[in-house]
Amino acid sequence: MSTRSGAPARVTAVDIRREGDAALGIDWADRSTSVIPLREIRLACGCAVCRDELTGAPLLDPATIPPDIRAYRIAPVGNYALTFDWSDSHSTGIYPWEMLRALADRIESESR
Numbered sequence: 016m017s018t019r020s021g022a023p024a025r026v027t028a029v030d031i032r033r034e035g036d037a038a039l040g041i042d043w044a045d046r047s048t049s050v051i052p053l054r055e056i057r058l059a060c061g062c063a064v065c066r067d068e069l070t071g072a073p074l075l076d077p078a079t080i081p082p083d084i085r086a087y088r089i090a091p092v093g094n095y096a097l098t099f100d101w102s103d104s105h106s107t108g109i110y111p112w113e114m115l116r117a118l119a120d121r122i123e124s125e126s127r
C-alpha cells in the first residue's frame with residue numbers, strides 16, 4: 016500500500032499531536048499509531064552536532080539531555096520530515112518520517 020505522494024503508507028503521517036508534555040503521537044497511513052517519548056526523539060537527532068557525519072557514530076552524550084526535555088515547537092519540513100525547537104536550545108535536527116517510524120518501532124519492540 017502506498018499513498019498518492021508515492022511514499023509507503025507506513026512512513027506517511029496523517030496526523031501528529033502532542034501526548035502531554037513529554038511525547039509525540041503520530042497516526043500513520045497504514046492505520047497504526049506511534050507514541051514516541053520526546054527525549055527519545057531528542058537523543059536520536061541526526062544533525063552534524065549530534066552524530067558524526069562520516070561514520071554515523073553518536074556524538075551526543077545522553078547524560079547531557081535532561082529527563083524532562085521539552086519541545087517548544089514542532090514543525091513540518093516540507094512533507095518529508097519534522098523539526099523541533101528543544102528546551103536545551105537545540106534546533107538543527109531534521110527528522111524524516113522514516114527515521115521517526117524506525118525509532119517508534121524500535122522503542123515498541125524494546126518495551127515488549
Ligand SMILES: [Zn+2]
Pocket residue numbers: 060061062063064065066105107108
Ligand atoms: Zn542534533
